[in-house]
Every structure is written in structure tokens, then in C-alpha cells.
Amino acid sequence: MNGAPLLRLEGVRKSFRGVHAVTDASFAVARGSITGLIGPNGSGKSTTIDCLSGFQRPDAGRVLLDGQDITGLPAHLVARAGLRRSFQQVRLFDALSLRDNLMQAAQAADGVGWLGAVLRSPALRRAELAAAERAWLLLDQIGLTRLAESPAGALSYGQKKLAALAAALMPRPRLVVLDEPMAGVNPSRIVEVEAILRRLNAAGETFLIVEHNVDCIMRLCHEVVVFEQGRTLTSGPPAMVRDDPRVLEAYLGVPAAA
């Protein structure tokens, strides 16, 4: 967790027709950490995620991934730079099998072109073999091996969330951004998902997690960033953030002195 941060946002701003969704998003994600992003509804978390993953172009500010300026790059180039994200409304290719979903997730990262794909070049076969191995490993880690050949659309909601996580991990990204991984997951299973994330983190994955479930964030994260009204309110270790009177105020709407 030492050294320069893996992801850094500096003064990112985004408005939609005069609505200031994000006025100043500035925070960092340390390499090897699980960093949480919390804040009341409408505090600009989702817009910030869209800005750093290339789905929205920031009006101002900078996004640096491992020192590389990725501000305003389209989503597919952000992904190729090594940042993978999941979506709040879980997204999968419903008609493709779970296994094909994972294979598809890896393909843009392996450098095999169209001609190689049509002619089934040796490089393609090597890449697909490596991807298939990784897919099995990840399916094993999320416990969905036996559903590998099912269409993704036939999975339960919780299974889809795990599948989306595995898909994001397929190309060995530098950073995985998860947009509300616990939303809609049965409360009794949240601890299991937490365990999966912790295990992956121990194996070297860096996570940035947007989540409404504050308890889960406090348990899971090394560092917590708090958003309020479109800007970064504070950030720090969970214990520190929890006791910050400004955070209480942001969530409960009462003055800290009261």
C-alpha cells in the first residue's frame, strides 16, 4: 500500500445542464487497498464513477491511473488502461454463457486483432487458453463453476453480481471499481461477498467500492472517502471517518454541535 496512489482524482467537476452533480471530487486510491466511497443519495458518487471510468467526460479536473492521465478518455480506452468497473444495475451479456461472459471480458486486453481472430492464429489460441484457465479459477473463487455453461440471464441476482465481479477481474486489471456490489444482495450473504473481496484483495487486487451499506464499508475498507453535495468531504481510515462529526452531519443532517 506504499508509494504513489494507483488512482488519483484532482478537482473533478461535472454538471448536467446547470445541475452541479460533482463540484470537487478529489481523492486517491492506494495500490493494494480496498477503498470505500460513501455519501448520502445524490452526493455525486455515481457521477464520479462515471467520470473516472470514461462514461462521462469531466468538465474540469484530472483523473490519473498509475500516473497516466486518463481524463476524458472514452470508456473502452480507460478499460484498456487497466481500470475495470461494474455497474449498479448489474450488467452481463444475458444470452452468452457465464463462461463466454468471462472470456468476452478478457478479449480486448490480449492484443489479438481481427485477422488473428478469424484465422484462429496461434497467438489467439494461447490467449484463449490463458483466459479459459483464468475463467475457471475465478469461477471457482466465486463458487459458480457448475453454472459455467448456463446463460448469464438465467443466474439469480446475487449470482449475477458475483459474475460481474469475476468478469471485471478477468484481464487482471490494475483497479476494479465496484458500483454498489452489495445492493440487492441478501443481507445474510453480504459477509460471504465481503470474504470473497477480502480474499481477492489479499491476492493483490485493488478495489474502489461505492456502497450504501456503511457498516459493510467500515468492516471491509482500509480507507474511506466521504462525499457530500458533489464534493469530497473527508477521507481516512474507517475509524477516523466514523467519528468525524462532519460525516454524521452529512448523513443525519444535524449540526455537529447538537
Next chain:
Amino acid sequence: MLRHLPPLLALLAAALLPALGASPYVLGIGITACIFTVGAASLNLIYGYAGLLSFAHLAFWGIGGYCTALGAVSLGIGFWGGLALAGLLNAALAVLVGIPALRLNRHSFVIVTLSFSLLTALVARDWVAVTGGPLGIPGLPAPELFGLSLRSPPRFYWLALAFAALSLALLRAVTTSRIGRTLKALRQNEPLAQAQGIAPTPYKLLAFAISAALCGMAGGMQVFYMQVVDPLILDFYYFQTFLVMMIVGGAGHFWAVVIAGIVMTVLPELLRATAELRMVIYGALLLFAMVAMPGGVAGALESWRDARRRATAERPDPVTAAAS
């Protein structure tokens, strides 16, 4: 290699048709089946896989026809040169039309491609100096191979069969590659594909260009079969035929569309026995197919198989299922 066996056997059987004493009438149906199946299969690549409904294929078909004819008649590059030019020109046109048409959304794509076909029909009729206007270019020479004329029905049939086999092989290679999977992925969930590093437009343009090239070359085959090219090559009838073949077969299902292309060329001929009722019966069959099988024959088979699988599947695992 075993998976290549059934189509190769079918190809072999089809190639033996003239040797089995098939009449020119039967061979004519075979030629039409070969050419139309390529048209339907090319439409299947852009609509069935990439999810883009292209009305420009009528234009590509017509431009391919004119281009091949002009290659042989005016440019002196012969039938083969004309056919190759038809493929290249249509691929280039597809990219030119596709770039603006894909900038907006899937609906605007339909409108832009439709306009392109309507404009092409006007040009074919009014650019008399090149297209010959309403009279067209009659008396197209027979294609030749190593000095051998390919005019006789068996020879032209073999030419059409070889053309169809090569075209379908190319389409099959593309659709079964991960390009085909990516096209399906883009149709299902474009933002997810983008989040996985896929740039949508180049993939769609590639599918559009390959599809246009093959449809245009099929048009070239068609006009040399008819030995004339005139504005009727841009009749909506052709596009409608390809569309119906693709939809009844099952858009996005490779072999289903190929089989539908063959069956739906042969079927109207079989109904010739009842001259007056022919098109009524054909229309009723189409209507029935659409109402009973909105996903085409292949779609219906697939949902039936899925339903059976679901019925026999074990109960989902409680750990992961409970999350729903």
C-alpha cells in the same frame, strides 16, 4: 474437423445435382437459392449478430450488380474483376455510409440506410450515361473460367454454388470467431462491452462492410444469371426476400438462415401447382411462422430446448440463489 462434415456433405450433394440429370428449371432454382441465401446470410451478419437493421443492402445488391456488369462491359476487367470490384466498392461504401449512420442510434441507422437505398435507385434510373437508365445494360457476356464459358445451366449452377460456399464459409468464420461473439455482446449490452475495452463502432463497421461486400457480389452473380442489369435490380422484392428468409429462419442463427434461404426459394416453386393460390398460401405460411415463432424457427427451437432444460434442472444452489 468433424463439425465441418455435414455442410461439406451437403455441398457435395448439391454439386452432384447436375450430374443426377437435374433439369435447367431445377438448376435455375438452385442458382437462385445459392445467390439469395448469400443475400440473406449477409443481412444476418449485420442484423442477426450486430443488431443493426440495414436497408442499405438493397443498394449494395444493386450497386454490386451494376458494378460487376460495368466491369465486364465498360471497364474491361471482365466478370471476375467486376465481381471483385463490387465487393471492394460496397465495403468502402458501407464504411462511408456507416460512419454517419452509426453516430446516432439504431433507429437512425435504419433511416439513413433506407435513404441510401432510395437514393441509389434514383441514381440507377437517372444516371443514364453510366447505368443505361431505365433500359439498363442488356446482353451481359457469360462469365468465363480459363477460357471456358459458364453460361450453360450446370456450369452457372456450379459457379453460383462455389460463390455461395465461399461466401458462407467466410461469414461462418467471422460469426464463429470472437468477432461474432463481440457483435452479439454489443447488441445485448453496449455499455458493458465498452467497459471491457471494446470500441463499438469499428466492430459494427467491420460487420457492415463484410456484409455489404458479400451482398454486392451476390448482386453481381444475379445480374450475370439474368444477363441484364436494369433498375429492377433495386426492386424492394429482393430485400424483402432476404429479410423474410432471415427472420423466418431465425436472425442470429447461422445455419437456420442458410436453410431458410434454400427452403424459401424452393417452397414457392413447389406451390406452383396451384397457380392462383400460390402467393396466398405462401403469405399464410409466412404469417403463421411469424405469429407462432417470432424468433424464427431457430428461435422457437431454442426456447423449447431452454424450457426443457429448465424443467429438468436441479434446484438452484441455496447459497447463491438466496441473494436474489
